[in-house]
Amino acid sequence: MISVISDKAKRIWRLVPNYVFLSIASVVSIFPLYFMAVSATNTSQEVLGSKLLPGGNLAENWRNLVANNDVGRALLASFVIAVAITVLSLLVCSIAGYGFEIYHSKGKDVVMAILLLAMMIPFAATMIPLFQLFRNMHMYGSWFAVIIPAISTPFMILLFRQSSRNFPHEVLEAARLDGLRELGIFVRIYMPTMRATYAAAATITFMNAWNNFMWPRVILKPGTQTLPILISNLTAGYVTDYGGLMLAVLLASLPTVVIFLVLQRSFAEGITGAIK
Amino acid sequence: MSQATKSPQEPAKAAKRAPAKKGKPPKRAKQGLLGLEQKRNLTGWTFLIPAALLITVMSFWPMFKAFQLSLQIGKNKLEYADPLWYNYVRLFTKDKTFILTMKNTFLYLIIQVPIMLVLALILAYLLNKKDLRCRALFRTAIFLPCAISLVSYSMVFRTMFAKEGLVNDVLVGLNLLNEPINWLNEPNAARAVIILGLLWRWTGYNMIFYLAGLQNLDYATFEAAKIDGAGPIQTFLHVTIPQLRPMILLTAIMSTNGTLQLFDESYALTGGGPSHQTQTMSHYLFEVSFKNNSNFGYASAISFAILVMVAVLALIQMRVGDKRD
Amino acid sequence: MKQSKLAALLGAGLLLGLGVAACGGSDDKTDASDTATATETSEAPPAEETSDEPVAPETEDTGAAGKSGELTVWCWDPAFNLYAMNTAASIYQQTNPDVTVNVVEVAWDDIQTNLITYAQSGAIEELPDIFLCQNNAFQKNVINYPELFSTYTDSGVDFSQYPQSVVDYSVIDGENWGLPFDNGAAIAAYRIDVLEEAGYTLDDFTDITWSQYLEMGKDIKAKTGHALLSGQAGASDMIMMMLQSAGASLFDSEGNPTIAGNDVLLKSIDMYKQLVDAGVMEEYNSWDEYIASFVNGDVVGVINGCWILGSIQTAADQSGKWDLTNLPKLDDVEGATNYSANGGSSWAISANADYELAADFLASTFAGSTELYDSILPSSGALANWLPAAASSVYAEPQPYFNNDAIYAKIVDYASKVPSNNTGVYYYEGRDAVGTAITDILSGGDPETELQEAQEETEFAMG
Structure with missing residues (x-):
């Protein structure tokens, strides 16, 4: 019996549980997204009635949404802030994580442990002092005030430090023998090798920056909207247009999804960049 | 876990590790080469400076200010309390709501985090098969929940778990329940909904860390395992998991931290209700800060209590998980 | 190793603390200006003086x-x-x-x-x-x-x-x-088509007491299967409206909580419990579900602040089927009225x-x-x-959605009859505590004890 089935068929057969399990997980995961997308095309009343089929109210929802809200400006603000945070954060945190691991010393372990403490500070506690700090620097209301506190996060440093443990030291030594300077090794060898980690880090950082709500709404002057602030305003009135709300929420979810789709190829390719 | 290091696949790993011991050979030649070592050490420090400086100014300085605040009382004009630790005494000995929110938070932590991490690990492992089709599709679908706006997620969950919602319909239809449960209005059922919500939202997120970790792994070790005749489960337990240890530690610290500071689900899914029964510490902190009569001294004390709890747990996890050799 | 790690961490933390403190000292200018504004405002004692200053002299009408x-x-x-x-x-x-x-x-x-x-x-x-x-x-x-x-x-x-x-x-x-x-101003809105189906008119619901409301609600529930009222579980809006309609509050004029043993509050909660137990009032777990309950026609009445009318009109298909009147009033309570606010x-x-x-x-x-x-x-x-x-005549215009009734004139009239409410500083704390008490009472708790606890909770928040 066993000899009849080819090796290849056996391998495919072995993957069946994978398919079943992953399919169930996918369907469960995707259902609320489906609801959101469908609701964006329905009227407020239909959304409240949990209608699960697409309707014909998309254009109307869009008109209502843009009539009272400057969606374009909120999108732009959110986008510029999130991209700036992502780029700066990846640079600053990856070089720090690299420094911690590659030039490992006891002193650095101590510093890392201290920096980790910062991750555990609930944000609500530091908000008022941070607000005062930026006001004293005359940066209240500026986009920089939103960006700067989000650049260096212990979590990202830790992510890069942990990932660097798999960065082959032979490669490092070889590069040094080739006469590359330390920063050169980081830029030319480490960065391409760790593509998978960068891709994951970029996705996470962008997502957090994109959804950040508390801090922007405190440090930006009222009236400066980012997308999450706009969405919270949609539910602040007496009457909520649920169709329009779901459309806005859908718009707000798309960029992270796109970023993930674009970057996830790097997750897979990450390994091929490694020099063995 | 350290037992795993003694598994038969170890040679390959050891071979890889050996040169990793930071340029030990030259250590003897004191004069010239130790200078190089020092120089590199210094380079390492300069690499850390921007990040460390930013964290110091943006987190530690405000944290220090917040600690001062936590010793003060008053609604507008704050004054140092007498005794100084008044807020802390009040928090742990008199504030029933805080104690309740603390219990809730730890319940979420103990039940949800292990389930989530194991599930994420399994999913990552299942997805990381080279000959699996539609990998990108599965990967995207499972990651998506954490990218979805909290507004729609909470609306969907509340609708599904409403008294006449989908979940009750299914459970009653399958005869698993005799009568519908009012999920969000019974303390334990509502807590279960919060845990399910957390699992739904964050399992895929953790999965991508494991996926990234798996991508960076050393394939030679898998080849070695195969040659030694290890089955898939053995390979998973003895080759994959030990190598993923840094990543597992990272996600464990991160999830612990995230759960102890949990705010979203409590705020958006149940509103902390019924009557604080599902509320988390951070949600309570937020209410004390901004909802009612804002009491920043007291709120800061709450945040420091949370900070200490997270820090202690993280230290324990690092002791267990961060063994270098 | 581990010991030393911890010690080093503590040591470094101490250093950091010192460094930070030093920073604070050298940052004189900002600190000074900060405290300056702080003392300025805190010296001028209570409210009035502070804001009178910039205001006082030249406020004559320049026409x-x-x-x-x-x-x-x-x-x-x-x-x-x-x-x-x-x-x-x-x-x-x-x-x-x-x-x-x-x-x-x-x-x-x-x-x-x-x-x-x-x-x-x-x-x-x-x-x-x-x-x-x-x-x-x-x-x-x-x-x-x-x-x-x-x-x-x-x-x-x-x-x-x-x-x-x-x-x-x-x-x-x-x-x-x-x-x-x-x-x-609070209104009681009803689906008059359903009322008629059960043999009632809007007049039957005008100037009534809560016990009459309860009886008719039971009857309507039996005849049509619809609840007459909905609310958000754990929210105390309805109770607060009942309280205010009798001029009562959770605080005395000094601002001290009067939750424990508050007779009007006990009566309000008792009525609330009867409404829920009889299925005349349906509790929902979130605001969205509450809105959905009448927009989808499951529940055929609404009692809330008049701003809720906007949400009622979300249901375009129910146009002409709604109308509104004043609230039921509490039975056997001195000073009870049919008017309140939310x-x-x-x-x-x-x-x-x-x-x-x-x-x-x-x-x-x-x-x-x-x-x-x-x-x-x-x-x-x-x-x-x-x-x-x-x-103005605009207020007297008939509104098609509401059965061509001149609802706006009605509401303005109601508004003029609402008893005053004593909110004070700790209104939200008191309200939250009462919300908790209601939830516990509905699941079988003893009202007296629960209110005593709510009182303590509020006093705790005040202390």
Whole structure:
């Protein structure tokens, strides 16, 4: 019996549980997204009635949404802030994580442990002092005030430090023998090798920056909207247009999804960049 | 876990590790080469400076200010309390709501985090098969929940778990329940909904860390395992998991931290209700800060209590998980 | 190794602390300016003096001259408050073309957060000239942060043209701090088609008591299967409306909680429990589900602040089937009425305002222009609290959605009969504690004990 089935068929057969399990997980995961997308095309009343089929109210929802809200400006603000945070954060945190691991010393372990403490500070506690700090620097209301506190996060440093443990030291030594300077090794060898980690880090950082709500709404002057602030305003009135709300929420979810789709190829390719 | 290091696949790993011991050979030649070592050490420090400086100014300085605040009382004009630790005494000995929110938070932590991490690990492992089709599709679908706006997620969950919602319909239809449960209005059922919500939202997120970790792994070790005749489960337990240890530690610290500071689900899914029964510490902190009569001294004390709890747990996890050799 | 790690960590933490402290010392300038503003405001003791200073002398009406300047206003809800404010601005600009009014959309939660943040960091100059404030949060904010507000004492607004209960939300020690705008008068709306189906008319629900309401509700439930009322579980809105309808409150005039052993409160909760137990009232777990309950036709009545009418009209297919009347009143309670309120909001002039301009603007529009109210009512449903506006014919127009009834005239009439509510500083804490108590009582707890606990919880929050 066993000899009849080819090796290849056996391998495919072995993957069946994978398919079943992953399919169930996918369907469960995707259902609320489906609801959101469908609701964006329905009227407020239909959304409240949990209608699960697409309707014909998309254009109307869009008109209502843009009539009272400057969606374009909120999108732009959110986008510029999130991209700036992502780029700066990846640079600053990856070089720090690299420094911690590659030039490992006891002193650095101590510093890392201290920096980790910062991750555990609930944000609500530091908000008022941070607000005062930026006001004293005359940066209240500026986009920089939103960006700067989000650049260096212990979590990202830790992510890069942990990932660097798999960065082959032979490669490092070889590069040094080739006469590359330390920063050169980081830029030319480490960065391409760790593509998978960068891709994951970029996705996470962008997502957090994109959804950040508390801090922007405190440090930006009222009236400066980012997308999450706009969405919270949609539910602040007496009457909520649920169709329009779901459309806005859908718009707000798309960029992270796109970023993930674009970057996830790097997750897979990450390994091929490694020099063995 | 350290037992795993003694598994038969170890040679390959050891071979890889050996040169990793930071340029030990030259250590003897004191004069010239130790200078190089020092120089590199210094380079390492300069690499850390921007990040460390930013964290110091943006987190530690405000944290220090917040600690001062936590010793003060008053609604507008704050004054140092007498005794100084008044807020802390009040928090742990008199504030029933805080104690309740603390219990809730730890319940979420103990039940949800292990389930989530194991599930994420399994999913990552299942997805990381080279000959699996539609990998990108599965990967995207499972990651998506954490990218979805909290507004729609909470609306969907509340609708599904409403008294006449989908979940009750299914459970009653399958005869698993005799009568519908009012999920969000019974303390334990509502807590279960919060845990399910957390699992739904964050399992895929953790999965991508494991996926990234798996991508960076050393394939030679898998080849070695195969040659030694290890089955898939053995390979998973003895080759994959030990190598993923840094990543597992990272996600464990991160999830612990995230759960102890949990705010979203409590705020958006149940509103902390019924009557604080599902509320988390951070949600309570937020209410004390901004909802009612804002009491920043007291709120800061709450945040420091949370900070200490997270820090202690993280230290324990690092002791267990961060063994270098 | 581990020991040393920990020790090193502690040591480094100490160093860090010292370093940070040193930083603080060297940062003299900012610190000094900070404390300067702080002491300035804290020296001037209670509310009045602080804000009188910039206000006092030159508030005589300049009349025809036409003013100039710019006003910034914060409020929420584009379809409602922003719309009204923008309309007021354009009316004012007809006589004062050099005035610009910059209306900014800010959600109430954000306004509250900003007030707290500004007060805590002495950032008074970041305040707008005018902002909208929830009635229930008004006294709390003025008492906690008097340095953020200006009084209306020299504004020229005639507060006698407002119902007393509405003005009282923002009166502290006899002084006015808010100009009532958004009307929170409570209404009881019913699906008259369903009432008829069960053999009732709107008149049967007018000027009734809660026990009559309960009986008819049971009958309607039996005949049609529909609940008459819905609410959000854990929210105490309905109880608070019942309390206020009898002029009762959770606090005495000194601001001390009177939750434990509060007879009116006990009676209200008892009625609430009967309504829920009988299935006449259906509890939902979230605001969205609550709205859905009547928009989808599951529940055939609504009792809430009149601002709920906007949500009722979300259901286009129910047009003409709704009508409204006054509330049931509590049985056997002295001073019980059929009138109450929930929510509503008032305009505050900030301490950072161009006071003269802001006061003149508000006095000549929201407290002086029938034209304003006539134009905002039809398109936004924004009802006047300013009594002279209610005499306008616009208020007497029949509304097709509500069975061609002149509902707006009705509501304004209700608003004038609402007993005053004592909100005080700890209104929200008391309300939350009562919400918890109600949840526990509904699941079988003893009312006396639960209220005693709510009292303690509120006292704890106050201490």
